[in-house]
Amino acid sequence: MSAPAAVNPILWNGEFLRLLDQRLLPAQLQYLDCRSAGDVAHAIHEMAVRGAPAIGIAAAYGLVMALREAPDALDRASQVLADSRPTAVNLRWALERMRGHYLQHRDLAALEREAIAIHDEDLAQNHRIGELGAALLPAGAQVLTHCNTGALATGGHGTALGVIRSAWSAGQLKRVYNTETRPWLQGARLTAFELQQEGIPAALIADGAAAHLMSREKIDWVIVGADRIAANGDTANKIGTYALAVAARYHGVKFMVAAPSGTFDLRCESGAEIPIEERAASELTEFRGQAIAPAGYAAFNPVFDVTPASLIDAIVCERGVIENPTRERVLALLG
Numbered sequence: 001m002s003a004p005a006a007v008n009p010i011l012w013n014g015e016f017l018r019l020l021d022q023r024l025l026p027a028q029l030q031y032l033d034c035r036s037a038g039d040v041a042h043a044i045h046e047m048a049v050r051g052a053p054a055i056g057i058a059a060a061y062g063l064v065m066a067l068r069e070a071p072d073a074l075d076r077a078s079q080v081l082a083d084s085r086p087t088a089v090n091l092r093w094a095l096e097r098m099r100g101h102y103l104q105h106r107d108l109a110a111l112e113r114e115a116i117a118i119h120d121e122d123l124a125q126n127h128r129i130g131e132l133g134a135a136l137l138p139a140g141a142q143v144l145t146h147c148n149t150g151a152l153a154t155g156g157h158g159t160a161l162g163v164i165r166s167a168w169s170a171g172q173l174k175r176v177y178n179t180e181t182r183p184w185l186q187g188a189r190l191t192a193f194e195l196q197q198e199g200i201p202a203a204l205i206a207d208g209a210a211a212h213l214m215s216r217e218k219i220d221w222v223i224v225g226a227d228r229i230a231a232n233g234d235t236a237n238k239i240g241t242y243a244l245a246v247a248a249r250y251h252g253v254k255f256m257v258a259a260p261s262g263t264f265d266l267r268c269e270s271g272a273e274i275p276i277e278e279r280a281a282s283e284l285t286e287f288r289g290q291a292i293a294p295a296g297y298a299a300f301n302p303v304f305d306v307t308p309a310s311l312i313d314a315i316v317c318e319r320g321v322i323e324n325p326t327r328e329r330v331l332a333l334l335g
């Protein structure tokens, strides 16, 4: 099984990894070749590949390359890859699965097959998430999504965008609104690119326009992905997700989180334990190298936030749907 070539962000050719450089989209479709775990960690940190499942898949291939180069590189390479970004648990999940496999079998050919399995399973899981999530939407649904959770962020189809794709195929969807998602513009650049490729009726909104939209238009669901879901259902996702959930509850709009089981971290009791990545101030004070704030001005740039479980109506994963998530309900499905 493989994702459609046009938006396949991760190509493994059996020797090295080719990553679609997402910093250049939608203007250029250019691949970046990664020939070592260090190259992959750099590509993850610099956002050439991004999205929780996609960085887990890339890291799995990174570990294959590291162990081919040096059979004693397991700990070192795992650490370099794990340190590339802190919030998405899919990265650590994929590395732990690969590590366990290698320690058990010590077989590099089998380890490569394990990385390919992680990649293929993600695509299959997303199709299941898509079906389960679409089943929650009414006919003629209007939805709002945030960041990019599509084929570019995953092994294919997408999580939240997978629900949107599946709903569109089933003839259930009227229109999608998507946020631009400052400061990296994953919504404006990447989600808009994917929605346009699919021919799905969609419109871009400024991040700050979401509450206004909900007050003027009938929005049925906000649908987002996740970078880490704690045992009690608290969910870390792209900065701005929490504000969308607050606005959704105020306006009576339902709120859905779509994510594979590898995004759950049952070691985190609540969202308070999820590490939140902070990136450089320049991502806010500059735009493409041009200053947009006074020189020397400080900035606070957390790139994820935590939405409390109490604001989430449904978490959809390939194993099933958790409505009004609580610790008991999360553990019943994932424990």
Ligand code: MRU
Pocket (backbone or CB within 6 Å): 050, 051, 052, 053, 088, 146, 147, 148, 149, 150, 153, 154, 158, 159, 160, 186, 224, 225, 226, 227, 237, 238, 239, 303
């Ligand atoms: O900083 P990014 O672009 O990696 O953030 C991505 C998100 O927050 C996504 O919503 C999340 O990873 C889920 S992708 C299926």
